[in-house]
Amino acid sequence: MIEPRMKMVLVTPEIPYNTGAIGRTCVALNLELILIKPYGFSLDEKSVRRAGTDYWKHVTLSEYDDWQSFLAARNPPREALYYFEEHGAQSLYAPEYRKDAYLVFGCESAGLPASVIGGQEDRVFHLPMLDRRVRSLNLANVATAVIYQAMRPQLGG
Template identity: 40%
Template sequence: MLNVVLMNPEIPHNTGAAGRLCLATGARLHLIKPLGFSLDDRQVKRVGLDYWKDVDLQVWEDWPSFQASMLAQGSRMFFLTTKTDAAHWGMSFQDGDCLVFGCETRGLPESLLAEHPDSCLTIPMLKGSTRSLNLATSVGIVLYEAVRQVGLE
C-alpha cells in the first residue's frame, strides 16, 4: 500500500479530492494536524461524495508521531517540493512508500526539507510558467506515477 501524507492541509476540497484518489488506488491517506478545517466540513464530504466514509484515513496529532510510526514500519518518505530539481518520475517507488505533501500556502517546512535533501522530489514544470500546482492535482500526478510502478492490488 502506498501512503499519501498531507501535512497541515488548509483547503477542505483538496483533502476530499486526495481522499478519492487514495480510495481509487488503494492508498492510505494520512493527515497531519493542525488541519485548516474540520473533517466534518461539508466541502470535504461534497468532494469525497459518498466515498469519503470508505477512505482509509489516519489522522495524526503531529509530524513526530507519524514519522516514528512509519519509520518503525520500514516506510520510505519522499517530500514533494518545488525546491529541488529531482523529478518524481526518476524515483523507483516501492510498496509502503510515503508521499509527503505540504499545506497549500506554505508547502513543507524548510527544516524538514533540509533534513531529507536526498528524499525531496518535484513535479517538473516549464520555467516561469507557474509557482506551483494545486495540491490535489499534485497528489494525483505523483500517486499515479507510484501506482504505475508498484501496480494496483
C-alpha cells in the same frame, strides 16, 4: 501477511476541497490517507465530503497530532519517504518508488517545513513545469500525478 501499499501523507493541509479530492483518489487506488495536524478546516466540513463525494466514508484515514507523533508511531524507513516540493532537486520521474512508500505533501500556502524534510533534501522531488510563470500547481492535481507515476509498475504502466 499484508501486502505493503503506498500511503499519501498531507502535512497541515489547509484547503478542504484538496483533502477531499485526494481522499477520493486514495479510495480509487486502495491507499491510506495520513493527515498531520493542525488542519485549516474541520474534517466534518461539507466541502471535504463534497470533494470526496460519497467515497469519503471509504477513505482509510489515519491522523496524527504532529510530524513527530507520526514518525514515532510509524517509524518509516528513510528510503520509504518521498517528499514533494516545487523546488525539489529531482523530478518525480527520477526514483523507483517502493511499494510501501510514504508520499509526503505540505500545506497549500507554504509547502513542507524544513523541520519535516530535516536534512533529507535528496528525498525531495518536484513535478516539472515548463512555463516559469506558473509558481505552483493545485495540491490535489500534483498528488494525483505523483501517485499515478509512483504506482505505474503496479497499475500495468
